[in-house]
Amino acid sequence: MEIFQVDDHIWAIDHELLGLPGVGVTYVARGEEVALIETGTALTAPQTLAGLEALNIPRDAVRHILCTHIHMDHCGGAGHLAAALPSATVYINSSVAEHLANPTKLMASVRRAVGEEAWPLHGELLPIPAERIRPAETLQLDLGRDVVLTAIATPGHSPDHLSYRDHKSGGLFIGDAAGLVMERWGLIFPVTPVPTYNLVAHQQTIAMLRELNLPRIFVTHYGPHDDVDHQLGFAAERLDELVDLVHRALADGDPDVDALAARWVPYPDDGPAGVVARSWSRMSVAGMIRYELKRRQAAENG
Template sequence: MHKITTLDDHWMGRPRSIGTALLESDGHYAIVDPGPGSTLHTLRKELGARGVSVGDLDALLLTHIHLDHAGASGALVRENPRVAVYVHKLGAPHMIDPSKLLASAARLWPDNLAELFGEALPVPESNLRILEGRETITLGPRKIEVAYTPGHAAHHVSYFEDFEGVAFVGDTTGVRIEGHPYVMPATPPPDIDLPLWDSSFARILERQPKRLFLTHFGFSENPAAHIAQFQERLHRWMETTEGILQAAKSDEQAMACFMATMRAEIGQHLPAEEVEQYVATAGLNLSFLGLARHARKRAQAAASVSKTTS
């Protein structure tokens, strides 16, 4: 039997916020992005409802190490010491010792980090399988190819399975709750890089997947149209952020303007009850911080070039 199932982790009690993909292939099991430690109990229940236990898992496939995607990994390894954890080489040190990852996250969520993400336990180095891109992972008869897809994060990879043509893209193609047409950027600091992101879009499209699986949330059936919409919006949000930073008198004013502008845009595309779902899932305030950081880096680079050539 070969199946791909969406497990809803019900993050913070919200359905369709964080999804874990369960891959079954002739009695072999892997999950893509196990989610944060705070949803571990729900993940166990979701697996159990499909007749699978944590002890049955052969592999955890991490698209990247952000806590909402990978925070539960150490706890799962403690429960199942034989499970292999696939992660990009830049993320691997932070799985072995998550202290810097947690310190960085605490700066973004100073008041409620534990409530949001729970505990992030270390992963023993012996469990890690280090990726750079272009590897092939075997899950029973299923082959899963790995591509390096930075832009959202420097340690981001995507996985392409060969039976159903599904690409597991993490946050590389944004946030789109299954059943809605709107695709929203998620651009938290510190790694946002639009030129790298554009190259990742090309890397995904050249493999011609039939469907995308987004951790936030679920399947998208037309990869080329999805990526075209997302790429256009991502660059437009970047340009909007640059304009806001030039006009605003303070960082606080810039943040408020960005939030109001993007909430209004989202509201043009989605029912009112879904707007808050998208805003909370993507962390709209964090998207501003990531875009602003990238905008300032671009401005500094342009100023340096101008100074050199003048």
């Protein structure tokens, strides 16, 4: 577990997502009240709680837990953190809130998406009482001391995806809206997962974010980045590469997910980082293939 300050009022707790440093963080925004942005998985909750203790933040001082979207590496720890932080309300897009109250279907879907090799790294969600869950899509959260967080719809990676603008710094907690920037592991690419990925929405989101001229993005995977237009532009380029790869494979009649993933994200490491690289690249290829086949079927059906 590592803690680092990223702004006067924002810290990041590296909770060793999927068993590795440099893969995922929970951000801590402090005004008069404290908010956590992103939760990691169920297995990262102990590290996040240890990070709060190291920051001398009492558990009852955390009033808000914000999730960007319903995927388990972003909301999987929400139930465990809510149980340990009795004053906290959990915020997520209302279209998927039911999965935090009853996570059975979500866990089954994630297991299929990430594959059996990576599934043990996720843990199991703990249900959250419905009365502690609030809709995030219209959120404007005033933490005091000029720290205000506002939700922005950033669909594509998933239809429910939200990002949160920090008005004090001008930065944006971006979740997976533009992908991974895991420089420690040499993994920088957008993630396009099954089953609800939408290419057009993703491209529109990245274009919209570039138009905002953000001074900084706070990436869940991983860390703050000031070279915002470069990162967003590179994400758009990598997305185009994946689209072209999938189109060529479908034209050849041989869309082999493993082979395509190894071409798009070649990663020889057989250790834990290799598990993450293979899982997320396979998931992305599978998501793009599914999207394209559905798009073609819809076009044929008029």
